Structures are given as structure tokens and as C-alpha cells.
Amino acid sequence: MFKATIDADILKSSIETLSVLVDEARFRISTEGLSVRAVDPANVAMVSFELTASAFDDFAADDCEIGMDLTKINDILGVAEKNEKATLELDELSQRMSIHIGGFSYTLSLLDPSTIRAEPRIPQLELPAEVVLNGKELQKAVKAAEKISDHMSLGVDEDIFYMEAEGDTDKVRLEMPREQLIDLKSGEARSLFSLDYLSDIVKPASKSNEVTLELGRDYPIRISFTVAEGAGKISYLLAPRIESD
Amino acid sequence: MFKATIDADILKSSIETLSVLVDEARFRISTEGLSVRAVDPANVAMVSFELTASAFDDFAADDCEIGMDLTKINDILGVAEKNEKATLELDELSQRMSIHIGGFSYTLSLLDPSTIRAEPRIPQLELPAEVVLNGKELQKAVKAAEKISDHMSLGVDEDIFYMEAEGDTDKVRLEMPREQLIDLKSGEARSLFSLDYLSDIVKPASKSNEVTLELGRDYPIRISFTVAEGAGKISYLLAPRIESD
Amino acid sequence: MFKATIDADILKSSIETLSVLVDEARFRISTEGLSVRAVDPANVAMVSFELTASAFDDFAADDCEIGMDLTKINDILGVAEKNEKATLELDELSQRMSIHIGGFSYTLSLLDPSTIRAEPRIPQLELPAEVVLNGKELQKAVKAAEKISDHMSLGVDEDIFYMEAEGDTDKVRLEMPREQLIDLKSGEARSLFSLDYLSDIVKPASKSNEVTLELGRDYPIRISFTVAEGAGKISYLLAPRIESD
Numbered sequence: 001m002f003k004a005t006i007d008a009d010i011l012k013s014s015i016e017t018l019s020v021l022v023d024e025a026r027f028r029i030s031t032e033g034l035s036v037r038a039v040d041p042a043n044v045a046m047v048s049f050e051l052t053a054s055a056f057d058d059f060a061a062d063d064c065e066i067g068m069d070l071t072k073i074n075d076i077l078g079v080a081e082k083n084e085k086a087t088l089e090l091d092e093l094s095q096r097m098s099i100h101i102g103g104f105s106y107t108l109s110l111l112d113p114s115t116i117r118a119e120p121r122i123p124q125l126e127l128p129a130e131v132v133l134n135g136k137e138l139q140k141a142v143k144a145a146e147k148i149s150d151h152m153s154l155g156v157d158e159d160i161f162y163m164e165a166e167g168d169t170d171k172v173r174l175e176m177p178r179e180q181l182i183d184l185k186s187g188e189a190r191s192l193f194s195l196d197y198l199s200d201i202v203k204p205a206s207k208s209n210e211v212t213l214e215l216g217r218d219y220p221i222r223i224s225f226t227v228a229e230g231a232g233k234i235s236y237l238l239a240p241r242i243e244s245d
Numbered sequence: 246m247f248k249a250t251i252d253a254d255i256l257k258s259s260i261e262t263l264s265v266l267v268d269e270a271r272f273r274i275s276t277e278g279l280s281v282r283a284v285d286p287a288n289v290a291m292v293s294f295e296l297t298a299s300a301f302d303d304f305a306a307d308d309c310e311i312g313m314d315l316t317k318i319n320d321i322l323g324v325a326e327k328n329e330k331a332t333l334e335l336d337e338l339s340q341r342m343s344i345h346i347g348g349f350s351y352t353l354s355l356l357d358p359s360t361i362r363a364e365p366r367i368p369q370l371e372l373p374a375e376v377v378l379n380g381k382e383l384q385k386a387v388k389a390a391e392k393i394s395d396h397m398s399l400g401v402d403e404d405i406f407y408m409e410a411e412g413d414t415d416k417v418r419l420e421m422p423r424e425q426l427i428d429l430k431s432g433e434a435r436s437l438f439s440l441d442y443l444s445d446i447v448k449p450a451s452k453s454n455e456v457t458l459e460l461g462r463d464y465p466i467r468i469s470f471t472v473a474e475g476a477g478k479i480s481y482l483l484a485p486r487i488e489s490d
Numbered sequence: 491m492f493k494a495t496i497d498a499d500i501l502k503s504s505i506e507t508l509s510v511l512v513d514e515a516r517f518r519i520s521t522e523g524l525s526v527r528a529v530d531p532a533n534v535a536m537v538s539f540e541l542t543a544s545a546f547d548d549f550a551a552d553d554c555e556i557g558m559d560l561t562k563i564n565d566i567l568g569v570a571e572k573n574e575k576a577t578l579e580l581d582e583l584s585q586r587m588s589i590h591i592g593g594f595s596y597t598l599s600l601l602d603p604s605t606i607r608a609e610p611r612i613p614q615l616e617l618p619a620e621v622v623l624n625g626k627e628l629q630k631a632v633k634a635a636e637k638i639s640d641h642m643s644l645g646v647d648e649d650i651f652y653m654e655a656e657g658d659t660d661k662v663r664l665e666m667p668r669e670q671l672i673d674l675k676s677g678e679a680r681s682l683f684s685l686d687y688l689s690d691i692v693k694p695a696s697k698s699n700e701v702t703l704e705l706g707r708d709y710p711i712r713i714s715f716t717v718a719e720g721a722g723k724i725s726y727l728l729a730p731r732i733e734s735d
Binding site: 317320321323324348349350351352353354 | 630631633634637638659660661662663664665666670
């Protein structure tokens with residue numbers, strides 16, 4: 001059993017955090033909310049997503065797992081107008097989800113969860129450095145790097161968070177000292193990442209005022225932020241590339 | 246003889262109601278105004294268009310028939326700024342139309358009307374149900390259906406106007422009860438239409454606050470609305486598709 | 491030696507006036523400012539560009555000549571926000587230009603000036619007619635002509651500046667009498683120009699309130715305007731096409 005009502009905008013931004021990495025996802029539903037863990041087809045990035053029952057106006061659910069086509073839901077949520085509510089209701093017998101938004105009733109066939117890639121195990125990582133900044137600033141840095149290269153380094157050097165990208169002939173570097181950041185925990189950190197992934201991930205992150213980056217030396221980066229006033233939590237883990245000297 | 250001045254915006258929206266179905270049209274000019282009847286190349290939809298002399302600031306004409314390339318006129322009207330007037334003047338000898346808009350003078354070769362498809366006969370139809378609604382609402386319903394399928398059903402069920410679209414696996418339904426409509430005349434009505442045509446037709450209709458739909462059981466739909474404060478009348482007739490069960 | 495700070499917007503619009511004709515340019519730097527003269531690959535249009543030291547907030551330079559990739563600089567200047575400053579600094583040893591904008595530091599490899607086409611000689615021309623008009627009006631005329639043809643005539647007839655374009659079947663003419671112009675010096679003038687070039691040139695010109703056109707009979711047109719409150723001067727020379735009767 002699953003029946004829930006939520007602000008369509010919140011649901012839309014939540015789905016978008018997943019759809020930058022995967023087209024289909026297994027949603028784990030419990031009395032406490034929804035959660036998804038997914039890894040992209042190339043095994044480079046992973047997303048861990050949680051939307052607690054408190055993000056919903058109404059929420060009633062038993063434990064279950066369903067598969068959904070994210071592109072379809074994104075499309076459907078596109079009809080919602082500002083401040084409209086979306087009501088989801090699962091029909092377990094027919095394996096269909098009905099979605100009601102502003103007079104429209106959609107009936108969507110679910111995907112068989114067993115056909116969707118299994119949930120990844122989230123690795124335990126000790127990431128020494130931590131940077132908290134505005135999502136828009138992060139997106140701007142990624143866009144600047146894209147003009148020069150298809151990889152970018154992110155690192156911490158004492159009281160400075162920096163990013164650097166180097167093309168065949170040109171280079172760009174951005175330094176953000178502690179006072180331009182919301183928070184900085186210094187530590188040894190510098191890793192190279194593919195801009196393909198970073199630019200997808202910073203799209204949803206750019207809507208958040210507070211994005212947390214956790215970094216290490218040639219280690220994955222963890223990029224996390226919340227939605228729905230903290231009731232939704234998104235965390236990406238992106239594997240580093242090997243930096244050639 | 247034909248010489249007339251009109252608000253360029255009104256002329257532009259009028260031409261657009263035709264150009265969603267055909268690229269060239271025969272305009273019938275009389276002392277009472279302009280009129281066009283055209284059928285699309287596949288014989289699925291028909292438009293009947295009328296712009297009476299009162300829609301014009303100045304209007305002087307003898308009976309005649311001219312052929313025009315709608316894409317060219319649309320292009321030309323694109324240079325008009327808000328509230329600018331367009332003056333049309335026919336040169337019968339050279340078979341050219343001159344169009345003056347804000348300092349620009351266009352001279353456009355007319356098409357030989359005999360090379361343009363003949364006017365269709367408008368069939369006499371008894372359409373039992375009638376729905377009047379805002380054009381934007383109609384467009385929204387069509388857009389929602391397009392996400393699921395390439396056909397949609399429109400029907401009336403007692404006090405409810407509904408639309409429904411069904412894809413291979415998914416379904417959408419919108420119900421609008423009488424109180425959400427401007428007017429409803431109930432009657433037996435449900436027909437299936439191609440979304441290709443409907444989405445073209447609702448583009449000009451979406452600018453109108455009052456669009457009238459006339460419907461029957463597996464019958465064509467008539468979609469009508471006015472422009473230029475009632476001085477222009479547009480009416481589409483769209484053939485139904487066969488609904489397979 | 492070259493080190494200078496300037497409003498990023500002014501630099502951006504300056505670079506754009508060059509990039510409509512060429513992808514790479516030789517910048518001549520002196521104590522008085524920057525200047526560029528370039529001719530397009532087909533030898534049809536030429537631009538002469540000057541940005542005096544007074545356009546800069548800070549400007550320190552010795553005489554030198556550098557080659558730059560205009561697309562790259564355009565890209566980089568795209569990260570600038572409203573009212574942000576750009577600081578350029580030349581590293582002569584490594585032949586690199588560093589560009590600082592709002593926290594970002596770009597290091598750009600310069601091009602060897604000897605690989606870029608030599609500066610054209612600006613021909614001495616006696617152009618009898620002169621028209622001064624708003625850049626937006628000029629752009630509108632060019633856009634109107636593009637709907638009909640790929641060439642347009644510009645000319646002066648007594649107190650009227652006119653433009654005309656003729657397609658296979660259709661024609662457009664715009665007349666601007668002296669009172670619609672900022673200034674008019676009458677003289678014998680009518681020449682035909684390729685719209686490919688004109689529409690590129692009017693893009694930067696359209697941002698200027700005062701664009702000066704100098705014209706003759708089957709002669710090149712000179713299109714000039716200023717940026718940075720007169721501290722920057724741009725002048726295009728566009729060769730005429732042969733008008734067939």
C-alpha cells in the first residue's frame with residue numbers, strides 16, 4: 001500500500017536528482033518515506049536519495065519496492081503549475097501507479113524492480129576535507145572549467161578551496177578562500193573528476209544554497225545537499241580520474 | 246480592387262489560424278470582408294475563416310479571389326511591432342499585393358488561385374454535445390495527452406467533459422465538470438482524434454478565452470473561436486479516428 | 491609589457507565586433523591602447539577597431555603585437571557577471587595571457603602573430619553620402635530584407651535614405667526621410683551588398699544608438715560606431731556586389 005500527496009515541485013526536483021544519472025530507478029518505500037540508491041551505467045557515479053514522510057502533505061505506506069521510468073514521471077510532472085500538489089497512489093494488483101495533478105489522472109505502468117540494476121553498496125570513505133558553498137558558485141566553477149577541458153581538479157590547500165582545469169594550451173583556476181565559503185574543514189585533498197559527470201550533478205545542486213563537498217587525495221568526492229527543507233537528502237559519490245603529470 | 250488597413254497583430258493571428266493546416270490559401274474578398282475555406286493535404290481537417298470589414302480600420306474592396314503564400318505573409322508580419330498597422334493594397338494588373346508596415350513596403354507576387362486546392366464543401370453535421378472552455382485549458386489537456394500517446398479521445402459524460410489518452414502501457418484522463426467550464430450542453434459524445442492535428446489547432450485556439458467544441462459519437466469535432474473582438478471567426482472541423490477496442 | 495583592467499562587458503562587446511568577421515586577430519598594443527585591423531577570409535569585409543587607454547580602469551603597456559583566439563576569449567568573458575572587471579596580464583616569456591575575472595584566473599596561450607593574416611591596408615575612399623541612424627533601425631531593415639533576398643541595396647535619394655531587397659518574385663523597400671534619421675548628408679549613392687555580411691555586422695552595431703553609414707555609387711559602405719563612451723571606435727568597410735539589371 002502506498003498513497004501520498006506532495007508539492008509537485010518538490011517531487012520534480014527530487015526526481016531530477018536521480019535522472020541525471022539513471023533513466024530508471026528502484027524506489028524503496030517504507031512507513032518512513034522513499035529512498036533510492038542508484039549507480040550510473042558506467043559505474044562512475046552513485047546517488048543516494050531519501051525523502052522522508054515529513055516532506056509529504058499526506059503519506060501512508062507499507063514496505064515495498066517499485067520500479068519507475070524517471071523520464072515518464074518527469075514528463076508528467078511538467079504539467080504541474082506553481083504550487084500544485086501531486087497525489088501518487090499505487091495499485092499493487094495491476095502494478096500501476098496513478099498520479100493526480102490538477103485535474104489530470106495519469107496511470108503509469110511500473111517497471112519490474114528485478115529488471116533494474118541492483119542497489120550499489122555505499123563505500124565507507126574517510127574524506128578528510130569538507131567544503132560548504134552555494135550551489136550556484138559550484139555550478140559556475142564547473143561551467144568555467146568546461147570552456148577549457150573535460151576534466152577538472154578540486155582540492156583544498158590550507159584555507160583555500162580551489163578548482164583547476166587544464167586544456168591542451170590553456171588553463172583556468174578558481175580560488176575560494178575560507179571567507180567566501182559557508183564552511184571549510186581543511187585537510188589534504190586534491191582529485192581529478194570528469195566534467196561530464198560533474199556538470200550533470202551540479203545542475204540539481206545549483207538550486208541549493210548549501211552544498212557540501214567532501215574530498216580526499218585521489219579519492220571520490222561526495223556532493224550532498226537537501227531539498228524540501230531538509231526532509232529530502234541527496235548525496236552523490238563520484239569516482240576520481242587518474243591525474244597524469 | 247482591394248485596399249485595407251488592419252492591426253498587424255490581428256492579421257498575424259488570423260493568418261496563423263490558416264497556416265497550421267495549409268501553406269497556401271485562396272482568399273475570397275468581397276465588400277463584406279475576407280474569407281477562406283481550406284482543407285489540409287490529407288483531407289483530415291478543414292478550416293473556415295472569416296474576417297469581416299469591421300475588423301479593419303479601413304476597408305475598400307470589390308469581389309475577387311486571390312492566392313497567397315501564407316509562410317511569406319507570416320514572415321513579413323513578423324517585422325511589425327506592438328500596435329503597428331498593416332496596409333494591404335492589391336495591384337490587379339501585375340497580380341501583386343503590396344503590404345506597408347511601419348515604413349516598410351513589401352511587394353508580394355500573388356499565386357494563381359486556380360493552382361490552389363479548391364474550397365471544400367462544409368458538411369452539415371448534427372453535433373449533440375457542446376463544450377465552451379478557455380483555450381489555454383484545452384491546450385494543456387492536449388499537451389498532457391501528447392506525453393502518453395498520439396491519439397486522444399474527447400467526450401461528454403453527463404455533466405462532465407473529459408479527455409483521455411492511452412499509450413502502450415500508460416494512460417491519462419482529465420475530467421472537467423460543468424462548474425469548471427464556461428458552458429456545457431450535454432449529449433452523447435466520444436470520439437478519438439489524432440494529436441498531430443489537435444496540437445496544431447489548439448495553438449491559435451489557446452489565445453482565445455472562449456473556445457467552443459461541438460462533439461458527437463465517432464463524429465468530427467468542430468472547434469471554433471473568434472478574433473478581433475468577434476469580427477473574425479475561425480472554425481475547424483477535424484475528422485475522428487477509428488477507436489479499436 | 492601589458493597589464494590592463496577593464497569592464498568585462500566593454501571588452502566582450504569589443505571582441506564581438508571583431509569575431510563577426512574573423513576567428514583570430516592580431517592585437518597591436520601601445521601606450522595609447524589596443525588596435526586591430528582585420529579582413530575576413532573572403533576579402534569582402536574589413537574591420538578597423540581601436541580601444542584607447544581611457545576605456546580601461548588601469549592600463550600599462552609597451553609596444554607589442556599579440557595574436558589571440560577570439561572564440562576562446564569570448565567564451566571566457568561569458569563567465570563575467572554584470573559590472574565585473576576583467577584584468578589582462580601578458581607573460582611575454584611564456585607567450586601567455588592571464589585573464590582574471592571574479593575569482594577565476596585563466597591562462598591562455600597566445601597565437602603566433604605571424605600565422606595570422608597580415609593587416610589589410612585601409613583604402614582611401616571618397617564616400618559622398620552619410621547617414622546617421624539608430625543601430626536597432628538598421629538591424630530591423632536588414633532583417634526585413636533577409637525575408638526576401640540574400641542581397642540588399644542601400645542608397646540615398648535627395649532627402650531620403652532607402653534600402654531595397656528584391657527576391658525572385660517579391661520585393662521590400664524601406665524609406666527613411668531626413669526627419670527619421672539622426673543626420674543625413676545627401677549625395678549620389680546606391681550600392682548592393684551581401685546580406686550574409688550585413689547581418690553579421692549589424693549585430694554589434696544594433697547595440698549603438700548612433701551608427702554612421704557612408705555610401706557612394708557602387709562603392710563600399712563604411713559602417714562605424716563607438717563603444718565605451720567613445721573610447722572605443724569600430725569601423726567596418728564592406729565591398730559592394732555588382733547589381734544586375
